[in-house]
Amino acid sequence: MLKISEVKELIKLIDDSTISNFLYEQDGVKVEIKKNVGEAVVAAPVVTKTIQQEEAKTTKEVAVESVVTEAPEKSIDENLHKITSPMVGTFYQSASPDAPAFIKVGDKVTKDSVVCIVEAMKLFNEITAEVDGEIVEILVKDGELVEYGEPLFLVKA
Template identity: 55%
Template sequence: MLKIEEIREIIKLIDQSSIEEFVYKHEGSKVELKKRTSVEVVQGPSINTIPAAIAQPSTPPAVEVSAPQNNEQENTSQVESEQFHKIVSPMVGTFYMASSPDTPAYVEVGSTVNEDSIVCIVEAMKLFNEIEAEVEGEIVEILVKDGQLVEYGQPLFLVKQK
């Protein structure tokens, strides 16, 4: 069975990614994590459902683990409802705003871009892939944080097209 520290680390990784559900099974035990819902720990035939908490199989009381609430997604849905172009990740990888930590970001909110403008880098399997805007316009919102894991097709930027 996973240790509580390992479960906390998994929660952090899932919270930073777009993964909605994680299931771990081992020797008759099952840990199931779902974003914005509940966490279930199953041992044998019994099921314990504890919203926003993690139960240790050997101890009846739950150990509270509070995952940070992502208010950015709520704000993003308001902005996305307007007609903006989404620049999406073409692959699974790690999102970087700049080519190195000591250089400025490729773009910021308010930056003007054209079809060939590099807006970020997505690292996948030690390869750094430059992502181009593919549209002409102004960066309205950056939807992910520097160093965050991104999924294929995940929106990275919103652009107000010219």
């Protein structure tokens, strides 16, 4: 069975490669990693409804159009390092609800500094900074669900 550190290493290797889908099976244990390759833009179709009025015996057509637009993403300084989520789970800024946050904007971190916890399947995984620097921005709210590879923090290295 794979250790959590081995799974994290696999995730990093897949993330740094051009592989978009990875499947590993051994002794009935299956690990599947899928990487988002691009952003999907969703647009709702135009819906046309016909309303018949019995009394007037006329037909009216009403066009209902709805288009989903996405807010433009903030431009992120390319000199900043993104600390990303290594898994899908729930983001927590502290070890418990009454404990202070691991870090806040302006704090100095080292590559081994714990910056948050991501809970996945009742396992609390400590996420480290991976670089030395200063926290510039926290991109996720406490208790929010995060996706694999989603940026959590911006660090000025």
